[in-house]
């Protein structure tokens with residue numbers, strides 16, 4: 037049997053978009069369906085979302101169900117994957133509390149993801165302690181389940197490195213207890229960090245440059261038509277540039293040869309289309325139309341499944357409740373091992389209490 041324990045999660049701060057899809061969601065569904073794992077967990081990191089949304093709990097609460105719907109819409113199957121809610125597993129806080137003793141402030145300050153996020157949010161001197169330490173809490177999320185395969189986007193790399201360091205430190209001090217995680221990155225470079233529709237480096241809700249999984253066909257059309265391409269490609273005859281051309285980045289992330297057969301049979305594959313574009317004589321309109329067709333082909337089944345689940349919201353909450361219960365059982369087992377390893381399992385062992393009694397006689 038496979039030894040893989042797969043785990044990954046998302047902060048519920050907005051609906052999920054196609055950047056999440058190519059960066060991680062698509063892979064999760066493939067992993068789920070391949071079935072080569074001992075156990076697979078996907079969770080909604082609501083406690084982590086609160087680290088920089090302390091004054092907006094309603095936003096986190098609302099997006100919990102949105103993200104759950106996105107999961108189910110993408111095809112995650114609660115029969116195969118344990119879907120749970122971070123805040124419902126108090127053992128994660130306990131583990132994070134012990135991990136805090138193993139990480140220095142300067143190590144956290146060097147975490148590149150935390151660094152950029154602090155800048156992005158304009159935190160400077162007003163960083164909440166909880167936000168600053170979320171890499172430690174994330175290490176707890178991973179290790180409480182002995183997860184060893186973490187399918188995430190590239191921006192999460194520093195988090196997995198931090199978790200690995202904590203595991204090594206813990207096992208070194210207290211004996212082999214926890215499992216080292218390994219990151220699983222998307223294999224296609226375009227999927228590592230999908231830019232926004234405006235060509236800016238990152239697709240993000242605050243920049244308003246996202247295509248959401250739940251966008252209607254009409255919304256997707258509007259967004260694709262206004263997408264950033266090559267500003268110097270004004271007339272069709274002119275040679276176009278692919279570098280920084282968002283339409284082509286998206287095509288790289290989404291299109292297959294079968295899509296050409298279905299939507300643009302004049303070309304066999306993306307390389308042919310690119311060659312024509314760079315040679316000149318191919319308009320942005322044709323490329324956008326292809327992209328739109330491909331996106332809608334991918335998104336349509338997702339939209340339909342979402343609509344079905346939206347008709348039964350109590351069932352969605354029930355999936356989360358049951359998943360959280362199952363996840364808690366696993367985390368509680370790990371924490372029992374952790375307490376034992378840390379010598380803080382005082383009341384577990386009658387023999388030990390007897391020995392202590394003898395010592396004080």
Ligand code: TRP
Pocket residue numbers: 043044045046047081084174177178186188192
């Ligand atoms: N930090 C991740 C994100 O912003 C969410 C997350 C929290 C996570 N804990 C995790 C991802 C553990 C993988 C493993 O998307």
